[in-house]
Amino acid sequence: MNADTSERAGFASWTVVAAGAVRAGFGVVMALDAYLKWQPAFAEHYVGYLRNAALAQPRWLDAWFQGWLRLVESNPDFFISATRWIETLIAVGLLLGFARRFIYYGGAIFSLLIWSTAEGFSGPYTAGATNIGPALVYALVFVALAIFARLLGSTPYSVDYHLARRYPRWGSWVELAPPEVWRRPPAVIALRHQFAAVGAIAIALGLAVGTLRSAMNVPPPTPTNAAAAVTPLSLYNGLPVQQAHPARLPPLLGTGDSVGVTLIATDTTVEIANGVQYNAWTFNGTVPGPVLHVRQGQTVNVTFVNRGHMPHSIDFHAAEVAPSVAYRTIAVGETLQFSFLARTAGAFVYHCGTPPVLLHMGNGMYGVIIVDPATPLPPADVSYVLLESEWYTQHAGGTVMNGDYAKMLAGTPDEMVFNGEAFQYNDQPLTARTGQRVRWYVLNAGPNRTSAFHVIGSMFAAVYPDGDAAHALTGVSTYVIGPGQGVVLDTIMRESGDYPFVDHSMRAMTMGAVGTLRVGPAEGGG
Template sequence: MNSTPVSEQRSAAWLLVAAAGLRAAFGVVVAIDAALKWRPGFAAHYVGYLQNAANGQPPWLMPWFNLWLRIVVPNAHFFISATRLIETAIAIGLLLGFARRVTYLVGAAFSLLIWSTAEGFGGPYTAGATNLGPALVYALVFIAAALFDRLLGSTPYSLDYFISRRFPRWGALAEWAPKRIWQQTPPALDWDHQLAAIGAIVVALVFALATLGSATRASPPTPENAAAAVSPLSMVSGAPVAHPAPAMLPPLIGNGDTVAVTLVAGDATVEIASGVQYLAWTFGGSVPGPVLHVRQGQTVNVTFVNNGMMLHSIDFHAAQVAPNVAYRSVNPGEKVQFSFIALVPGAFVYHCGTPPVLQHMGNGMYGAIIVDPAEPLPVADVNYVLVQSEWYTQQVSGTQMTGDYQKMLDVRPDEVVFNGVAFQYNDHPLTAKVGQRVRLYVVDAGPNLVSAFHIIGGMFAAVYPDADAHHTLTGASTYPISPGQGVVFDAVFQQPGKYPFVDHSMRAMEIGAAGLLEVTP
């Protein structure tokens, strides 16, 4: 005979109903969360969420994030599928009351893992676009649900209850307690257990305070932040660049007093690192645009055609013309024509001048024009053109990137490159022979950074800031080039070997501004 008062039995019944209702409500939340994970945007930016969380972390936490980046990046498809399946399984377990013991344990552990990786220990202060609540709160709810089940034991409002009636051993997997203990008075803890509990609380508080910096600095795990966090260099295929940009100085456009140049603006997908593409705005379908080679004193007749999707223009640093006439922006499908005389020799940039100029240049609208001096420089055996520039990227999907204007404004480049592609001349070196005079026309298209051009193991035989033989510097090993400026360098190598040419700004060198010049006997 049951001696429990009727009022207590009713209270217990209501507790069971309330517990089941709260569990199901939480299951709906997790089910919506799981459904969001199956959307294409989650997969497209999966790696970005982790990289975004790693940005701004204190040094003592970086090994943790670097470990997960090394594990996740090469196995992204596996982790995407695992995340989707685990969250879906947890949602089903909560909604149906199925394998509750395992569901709560896995849910709490999985939520803590998300909180400490993709959410960057963000605490309950940041909201994610693919989470209805921060993962730390999820973990606490799972733990609370487990404790509630431990107090109430078996409940008829779950699938576990009906499975256990047919298969009694199922209860060991599904239930926290084989019988309800709500009617028992909890015994007081002895001091050993109380001290252990106090110690655990102190450790939790210390850890929470230590990660407070992460909570205040980490960016919310939104698709925008995730897309911006993905570095193109983290997505490289590992294979050499398939089609390196030609660096050899092309011949003169023409030998007469007048030459004609046609440049066409248009959108194109270009490679910016091995296996990584960028949706660029271009001149002639490439970044940088085609190298133009003319002679001092020639008249250059320019036809600029805009086949792009927006206003574009062209600005020649080698020209002296009225910019409101020659450099005016033209609509898609229109063109502008003008002429200028190449009066000053040197290496110059041309670029789109349509506002915001930073955005147009940052998306690839620049190139080099080389003006040979009327009084020739010493004859060079080999001539190369290098256009240094920066890429500011955000992920579109997979290995496809596009421009990030905020990064351009903040001067946070993802790559600094020679001729458009990071490290391409490491796999495909420029070549020369011992004793040859190698001439390098180096143009810094920017749009933001100064270049400190340097050849490791070499010394410049001559530096021509303006390609004038009478304005020659010697004895230089490194020379600065401002954005929008071009400088001509001569080098002669006395020993065979592989000579790296770099931007001696170490950060720029690490993110792409490095190549090799291979000298053979």
């Protein structure tokens, strides 16, 4: 053998092996595909796939889709079974190299039918789409396999080859090359080529089988799913927050019989974890909105201005007024004025009440109004206001998040926070001294979840569910606060040290609803 023929023999050897490997590898893919077709979910939604694909097709394709729909809907069981068996036969044919001509031509036609019906020509071709339709690619692979078989003739890696040895007629049915090509003796196959091909197929098979279970649960790679997969806590930089949202109870808005307050709806970006922002809808540019502090018996004159980008409204839980008048939705640029008498003492939320309220509150439109009782509670040394709420997010880009209404509806928050930002009072602790009466005004804006407020290492000295000292509860360690509810609680720490305050739902704590009260020694004492 001279160098030239040995080179040619080597080339023949590896092309035969490679073509066989491609066929077998594609057989594995088709086998997985067939396996999925045998799952019950395929049968349940068979007609749905076709109806879905028929949506938004151009008019000239109406007849095509309507024709298939009529055909399939008249006997769905037949088409379900046919799809399952055709894919299974194709997979077996590819793996064994059986009836290759029929498998390749049939496979290409079948794939084109799937592509042009159930896959709806593999639309939509939107920005962010990640494939142009598997079935179209399948059709091209079948064509490529047919070309290999046409050029290379038969292959010892096929049942066809061995059948044709015994029954030449079989060869004339299933071979794609002319008889003089497929009848000639097979190329001498080098062992190293065979080992390489078998190794590659084994690895592909191992990966495919190993990942099938998990791959079946991966959400489809749509832009929406990609955005929802990024959470604020995955972007959170973990560094200490430099400036926390103020938690101290501000002074009274005024001491007269009436007080005025202006609340302006604006769209702003707010920090929801260190290094992570949210495109929020706010009252006065912060989430939560400003804490309003009034006294029982005062009249509150509200001016509400809408400088957002959509209609908004405001609803005060401290008021008893006709919501159809005072809480009505106003358009962008409009101003609404109303007054209410703060008849009832306590800690109350205010929030936007424009439908869908879930979306408006989920995007940050809430705040707190504290109404001091006419008969004062025992005097507190230091008072804090904590408004718990949830963030439901999807990635907007960079370190910025948007709201995710689907998550709001599902009630699956990405963060749960006190005063808008995760973990901020761990980095900037609230402070007190031993023996001081610390008053906590704790509220839950929701929009969905119930809070279980607890200060670790302490018992509440008093809980005022209705802001009335005459009804104070004692002996309470954890207090439940539903969405829209607020409560006043006192603690008096006996020992100095750090006291974490939490939503005792451990999930909420993990998602950011935790902070620290740092208690120092009593003034002038040890």
